[in-house]
Every structure is written in C-alpha cells, then in structure tokens.
Amino acid sequence: MTVLAILIPIALIMGAAGLAAFFWAMRNGQYEDLDGAAHRILIDEVEDGPG
Amino acid sequence: MNAVHIPPQAAGESLVSSRFTVPGMRCAGCIAKIERELPKVEGVSAARVNFSAKRVAIEHDPSVKSEQLVDALLHLGFEAQPVEENPLGFEDRERKRLMRALAVAGFGMMNIMLLSVSVWSGAEGATRQMFHWISGAIALPVIAYAGQPFFSSAWMALKYRRTNMDVPISIGVLLATGLSIFETLTGGEHAYFESAVMLLFFLLAGRALDATMRGRTRAGIGALLGRMGKSASVIAPDGSTRRVKASELEPGMLVLVAAGEALAADGEIEHGTSAIDNSMLTGETTPEPVGVGSEVHAGAINIAAPIRVRLTRTADDTVLADIARLMDEAGQSRSAYVRIADRAARLYAPAVHSLAALAFAGWMIAGAGWHQSLVIAIAVLIITCPCAIGLAVPAAQVVASGALLKRGLLVKDGSALERLAEVDTALFDKTGTLTLGEPRPDISGLDEDARAVALGLAQNSRHPLSRGLVRALRQEGVEPADITDVEELSGKGLTGRWHGVAVALDRASSASVDLATNLRIGSHCLTLRFSDPLRPDCAQTIRELDALGIRSSILSGDRKEAVRAVADELGIEGEAAVTPQEKLARLEELKAAGHRPLMIGDGLNDGPALAAAHASIAPGTASDASQQAADAVFIGETLMPVALAVRVARKTMRIVRQNFAFAIGYNVLAVPLALFGYVTPLIAAIAMSVSSLVVVANSLRLSRAAQVASR
Numbered sequence: 001m002t003v004l005a006i007l008i009p010i011a012l013i014m015g016a017a018g019l020a021a022f023f024w025a026m027r028n029g030q031y032e033d034l035d036g037a038a039h040r041i042l043i044d045e046v047e048d049g050p051g
Numbered sequence: 052m053n054a055v056h057i058p059p060q061a062a063g064e065s066l067v068s069s070r071f072t073v074p075g076m077r078c079a080g081c082i083a084k085i086e087r088e089l090p091k092v093e094g095v096s097a098a099r100v101n102f103s104a105k106r107v108a109i110e111h112d113p114s115v116k117s118e119q120l121v122d123a124l125l126h127l128g129f130e131a132q133p134v135e136e137n138p139l140g141f142e143d144r145e146r147k148r149l150m151r152a153l154a155v156a157g158f159g160m161m162n163i164m165l166l167s168v169s170v171w172s173g174a175e176g177a178t179r180q181m182f183h184w185i186s187g188a189i190a191l192p193v194i195a196y197a198g199q200p201f202f203s204s205a206w207m208a209l210k211y212r213r214t215n216m217d218v219p220i221s222i223g224v225l226l227a228t229g230l231s232i233f234e235t236l237t238g239g240e241h242a243y244f245e246s247a248v249m250l251l252f253f254l255l256a257g258r259a260l261d262a263t264m265r266g267r268t269r270a271g272i273g274a275l276l277g278r279m280g281k282s283a284s285v286i287a288p289d290g291s292t293r294r295v296k297a298s299e300l301e302p303g304m305l306v307l308v309a310a311g312e313a314l315a316a317d318g319e320i321e322h323g324t325s326a327i328d329n330s331m332l333t334g335e336t337t338p339e340p341v342g343v344g345s346e347v348h349a350g351a352i353n354i355a356a357p358i359r360v361r362l363t364r365t366a367d368d369t370v371l372a373d374i375a376r377l378m379d380e381a382g383q384s385r386s387a388y389v390r391i392a393d394r395a396a397r398l399y400a401p402a403v404h405s406l407a408a409l410a411f412a413g414w415m416i417a418g419a420g421w422h423q424s425l426v427i428a429i430a431v432l433i434i435t436c437p438c439a440i441g442l443a444v445p446a447a448q449v450v451a452s453g454a455l456l457k458r459g460l461l462v463k464d465g466s467a468l469e470r471l472a473e474v475d476t477a478l479f480d481k482t483g484t485l486t487l488g489e490p491r492p493d494i495s496g497l498d499e500d501a502r503a504v505a506l507g508l509a510q511n512s513r514h515p516l517s518r519g520l521v522r523a524l525r526q527e528g529v530e531p532a533d534i535t536d537v538e539e540l541s542g543k544g545l546t547g548r549w550h551g552v553a554v555a556l557d558r559a560s561s562a563s564v565d566l567a568t569n570l571r572i573g574s575h576c577l578t579l580r581f582s583d584p585l586r587p588d589c590a591q592t593i594r595e596l597d598a599l600g601i602r603s604s605i606l607s608g609d610r611k612e613a614v615r616a617v618a619d620e621l622g623i624e625g626e627a628a629v630t631p632q633e634k635l636a637r638l639e640e641l642k643a644a645g646h647r648p649l650m651i652g653d654g655l656n657d658g659p660a661l662a663a664a665h666a667s668i669a670p671g672t673a674s675d676a677s678q679q680a681a682d683a684v685f686i687g688e689t690l691m692p693v694a695l696a697v698r699v700a701r702k703t704m705r706i707v708r709q710n711f712a713f714a715i716g717y718n719v720l721a722v723p724l725a726l727f728g729y730v731t732p733l734i735a736a737i738a739m740s741v742s743s744l745v746v747v748a749n750s751l752r753l754s755r756a757a758q759v760a761s762r
C-alpha cells in the first residue's frame with residue numbers, strides 16, 4: 001500500500017507534466033507550421049541574434 | 052526551433068503586423084531568404100514565415116505601406132498579396148480545442164487504465180475502493196473538459212429536436228459517469244470511468260484528425276478578389292491623374308492603365324491598342340489583342356501599351372466579383388451533402404437509444420431492480436455506440452488521404468473522398484488542365500547566339516510567350532546577350548540592338564500560325580513555334596477513367612479549333628467557348644439528369660464549376676481561388692493523380708463499408724451479451740478496444756492502395 005501511495009502520485013504528476021508540456025507547446029504555436037519546421041532544419045543559422 | 056519568435060520591440064515604438072500570402076515559397080531557402088532579407092528593409096522589424104499556410108507575418112512600422120512590403124517581397128522574387136485578418140480563425144480555434152480535449156482525454160485514459168487493470172486483475176476490498184476513488188477524481192474533470200465538444204453538439208441537436216451521433220455518446224458517457232460515481236460512493240464492485248474516458252479519447256482522435264485534414268488547405272475567397280487591381284489612375288477632365296482605390300471607383304470614370312498593370316474594374320477601351328493577358332480569367336495563355344471599343348475585365352493584365360478605359364462595372368459588380376459570388380453560392384449548395392457518418396448516425400442513434408431503453412424496461416419488468424437494469428442499459432449504450440463506428444469513416448479517410456498525398460494529390464476534405472467515389476462523368480477544362488497551361492517554344496533550331504539574343508530580348512517583357520521563351524531558355528542554361536535600346540511595341544513585339552545589329556522578337560506574319568514569334572537578327576529571320584503541350588499521360592488517364600466507368604469530355608472556355616484538336620487527339624467529346632455561367636449550368640444539367648460530375652479545371656472561370664460539381668480536382672498550378680474551390684489539388688506535370696484519386700476513393704468507400712459492416716457485426720454479437728447482462732467492465736473494455744483496433748487495421752490497408760492502383 002505504501003508503494004502505491006508513492007507510485008500513483010508519481011504517475012499522475014508525470015502524466016500531468018506531459019500534458020502541461022503539450023499545452024505549452026501548442027500555445028506557443030509549435031504545431032502551427034509543421035511543414036515549415038521540417039524545412040527550417042536545413043537553414044544554417046549563422047546570422048546574428050538567436051535566428 | 053520552430054517556436055514563434057516574438058520580435059524584440061523597442062520601448063515606446065508601436066509596430067503593426069501585416070499578413071501576406073506568398074504562394075511561391077517552396078523550400079527552406081525561401082524561408083531563410085524572406086526571414087533574413089525582409090527585416091533589412093527600412094521600417095520592418097521582423098518577418099515570420101508560416102510554410103504550411105504559405106503566409107508571411109511581417110512586423111513593421113505603421114508608416115510602411117503594404118504596397119511597399121509587397122514590392123520588397125517581389126524584389127526577393129516572391130509574388131505576394133496582403134491578406135485581411137486570419138479568415139481561418141474559427142476553423143483553427145475548433146481544431147485547437149479538439150487537440151486540447153484529445154490530450155486531456157489521453158492523459159485521463161492512461162492513468163485510469165492503470166488503476167482499472169489492477170481492479171480487473173483482482174484488487175479487492177479497500178484497495179479497489181481507493182482505486183475507484185482515484186479513478187473518479189481523475190475522470191470527473193477530464194470528462195467535464197474533454198466531453199465538451201460532444202456535450203455542446205448533442206445539446207444543440209436536442210434543442211432543435213434533432214438527434215446526432217453525439218447524443219448517444221453524451222448520454223452514454225454521462226450515465227456511465229453517474230453510475231460509476233454511485234458505485235464508488237456505495238462501495239460497489241464495478242466503476243466504468245475508464246470506459247467513459249476511453250470512449251471520449253477514441254472519438255476525439257477521429258474528430259481531431261478530421262479537423263486537421265479539413266483545415267489543411269483552406270484559403271479565403273478573399274484571395275480571389277485580391278487578384279483584382281487594388282487601385283487605378285483616374286483621369287480627371289483637366290487631364291491630371293490621381294490614384295483611386297478599387298472600392299471607390301465608379302462607372303463612367305476614365306482610367307489610365309499602364310503596361311503591366313492589372314485592371315481594377317470592368318470597362319471599355321476608349322483610347323489606345325494593346326494586348327491583355329486574360330489567363331487569370333479564362334486560362335487562355337495567348338494574349339488577346341484589344342483596341343478601341345473592346346471590353347476588358349477586372350483582374351486582366353494589360354501587357355503591351357498604356358490604354359484609357361471608360362469604366363462600366365466596378366467594385367462588387369465586376370465579372371471577377373461575379374465569379375467569386377457564384378463560387379460561394381455553388382460551394383454552399385454542395386456543403387448540404389450528407390456525410391456518410393451522419394447518415395449512419397441518423398439511423399444508428401435512435402436504434403441504440405431504443406435498445407438501451409428496452410434493456411432497462413425489460414430487466415425492470417423481469418424484476419432485476421433498478422440498479423442492475425441501469426447497469427445493463429448503460430452497458431448496451433457503451434458497447435454499441437463507441438469507437439468502431441466513430442472511427443469507421445475518419446480512419447479510412449485519413450489513411451487514404453495520406454497515401455494519395457505521397458502520390459502528389461492533396462485531398463482537402465474528408466467528404467471529398469466520399470463524393471469522388473461516386474462520380475460517373477469527368478469534365479476537363481482544357482488549358483492548364485489537360486495541357487500544361489504555359490506556351491513552350493521549340494528552340495531546337497536556334498544556335499548559341501540566337502538563343503542568347505532571344506533570352507536577352509524576351510526577359511524584358513511580361514508577355515506570356517516571352518515568359519515561356521525565357522523559361523525554356525533558362526532551363527537550357529543560356530546566358531542572356533547584352534541588348535541595348537530595348538523597346539516593346541504594343542501588339543508588335545520587342546526590338547533592340549545587339550553589337551550594333553538590329554534585333555527583334557516580333558509577331559509571326561502568317562495568320563495560320565497562332566502561337567509563334569519571329570526572331571530577327573539583322574536580316575536573318577527565324578520562326579519560333581510555341582505550343583501548349585498536353586500533359587504527357589492524358590490519354591492514359593482518360594483510358595484509366597474509362598476503365599472505372601467514367602465518361603470524360605472537355606468543357607473549355609477556349610476557341611473551337613483548339614478544343615477540337617485536343618478532343619480528337621484524345622478521342623473524347625469537347626465543348627468550346629463556354630462561359631463560367633454556362634459551365635455552371637452544364638453541371639446543374641448533368642446533376643439534374645442524375646449524373647455525378649467530376650470537374651477538373653484550373654482557371655478562375657472554372658471556379659464556380661469546381662465548387663458546384665459533385666467532386667472537383669484542380670492542378671497545383673491553378674489560381675488560388677480554384678484550388679480553394681476544388682476538393683483536391685494535384686501537383687506535377689502528370690494527370691494520372693486524377694484517375695488515381697477516383698480509384699483510391701472507391702477503395703476507401705469499400706473499406707468504410709467493411710468497417711461499418713464489421714462494427715455492426717460486432718454489435719450483433721456484443722449487444723445480446725450486454726442485453727443479457729454478461730458484460731463486465733473488463734469484457735466491455737476489451738471488446739471496445741479490439742473493435743476499434745480492427746477498424747484501424749482494416750483502414751491501414753489503404754496505405755498501399757495508391758501504389759497498387761498506380762501500376
């Protein structure tokens with residue numbers, strides 16, 4: 001039983017963290033332009049600033 | 052890497068954001084070029100490309116006008132049009148809402164499953180109690196959140212005294228949740244939280260996929276009107292000119308149209324002769340010579356010389372605006388098409404409800420007590436309605452669309468495949484659809500010098516023949532010769548000097564050769580013949596369609612002789628000189644006669660027909676508006692994707708029918724078990740998962756369909 005009391009909250013917290021990460025990514029528009037993301041990987045970002 | 056960068060904003064400085072659609076972006080190089088070069092323009096602080104939507108969002112100083120930004124983009128080599136505020140806003144919100152609901156349901160499902168599996172494998176007493184409590188604590192907020200798309204849709208349906216697929220789903224989920232809460236509170240043996248959440252998850256998955264597919268390639272009808280000239284130079288009685296916005300033009304005004312300018316309204320030429328490029332309206336690439344008294348339409352481009360035009364119809368009254376309106380209306384009538392899933396739901400939902408009600412009543416009469424009767428009724432609701440039916444259509448369509456996409460055909464709407472599978476007649480536009488839509492010259496007879504001179508001259512003109520010549524020569528790697536004193540004469544051609552020798556590209560003298568130009572170098576004269584070649588596999592495609600039982604014919608706005616020639620070559624019937632309105636009428640006629648026409652066209656004049664046809668396909672070179680109106684867009688020089696689309700669509704419908712048959716068969720087996728009270732949560736969950744997995748696996752067979760069919 002004590003094992004469960006630790007494991008279940010851990011499972012829930014990890015799941016919730018994943019969910020939060022997904023929401024965060026979506027709100028930041030990471031799923032807006034999937035085709036663009038596939039192409040951007042090819043761009044050399046040697047320009048000044050964070051690209 | 053792909054997060055949106057918020058541009059650094061200097062304090063106190065207010066920036067405005069404008070959006071442009073840039074259909075010419077093709078690769079990473081284009082993205083990099085736009086995002087690197089645009090901010091170097093005075094007043095522009097940042098540019099961000101959305102490659103999927105082919106858009107650029109530009110943050111700039113309010114003093115920078117959108118025309119300047121379009122110019123800057125053109126300077127980089129991209130044609131751009133400003134777009135108004137995101138017309139996809141609503142659609143996009145809907146998709147995001149579904150994605151969020153899906154994520155929440157997935158989270159809830161996985162966690163509750165962990166607990167449920169323990170209960171099924173024999174957790175007893177206090178442990179089981181605790182697990183039920185935790186399950187409930189997770190499930191309630193999850194259901195409240197993830198179930199909203201269904202609850203609100205079901206509520207809307209009930210409010211208007213209709214029923215849809217969402218009604219039994221909502222009732223099932225809510226009853227199961229309610230009963231599970233009751234069971235948990237009273238320390239009962241079974242809770243059905245996992246069934247309710249899993250049901251939501253699978254259904255949301257189907258919906259989210261559907262919404263993603265649909266939202267993929269939408270662009271507003273506004274893009275069409277964007278093709279019209281934005282403003283015009285109005286000549287005042289005293290001879291001075293001023294720029295007037297297209298929306299403020301009025302019939303009767305006299306406007307000056309410079310060479311290379313797009314017309315902003317319809318009118319009649321009062322002074323000057325020129326040639327106009329009507330390709331946007333009719334798909335015809337040969338420029339039309341015009342003189343005093345000729346009618347010209349908004350959207351056409353004046354190629355050769357300045358003309359004065361007395362306006363007759365302006366703003367929303369133009370032919371172009373008419374086409375937009377026709378298209379909009381035709382599209383609305385097609386949206387009334389009843390999706391196969393909705394039809395199934397219409398039959399299915401009442402059946403499920405009655406069955407569940409019967410089960411409840413039957414067990415009550417048999418004296419089982421209200422609790423057991425309710426458990427059985429819920430089991431019936433859950434085991435019948437769920438995943439298999441919900442996934443039957445979207446799973447097959449998503450897989451088929453993916454397979455077709457790999458073969459160069461983009462299907463824009465799930466229901467398009469349903470309609471494509473039903474077509475029995477194919478109507479092809481000629482120019483740009485059966486043909487490649489651009490004149491290609493035969494340059495084999497030119498020596499090196501002649502090629503260089505031809506390119507040197509042709510690159511100075513916007514004339515379609517010149518553009519075709521430039522493209523062909525550039526492909527051969529020709530370097531342009533250095534030509535001086537280049538002049539373009541309206542309706543005649545280009546002249547210039549090359550090393551002191553007079554050179555010219557002018558109109559072919561022979562009237563019988565309609566697509567040709569003479570290249571003169573000094574006294575030497577060469578005739579260049581142009582042709583708009585047929586797509587390489589036209590005949591094969593038409594044979595393939597024939598084998599599928601689809602009769603093809605041509606419906607073109609082009610001249611009779613041109614259509615005749617192509618029709619004879621392909622051995623099909625052809626109608627020539629058809630206006631957009633007539634095309635629409637022709638389609639209505641076919642539909643009234645019980646046919647299901649498939650329209651394949653690219654020109655703006657095909658727009659209404661594309662929207663009205665039972666199903667429609669446009670080539671990737673088509674105008675934005677036509678692509679918007681069509682159900683599917685094919686890319687590349689081959690026409691075969693058209694036949695492939697029909698073949699795969701039919702295969703998809705076979706799979707969909709199999710899925711339905713399986714789902715119904717599964718219910719025939721499962722429902723009696725549920726009715727007689729043999730269904731425990733374990734059986735229900737396994738049966739449900741297996742049934743949806745079978746449907747998905749069956750649909751996956753379509754991933755190879757496009758390859759097999761193409762052989």
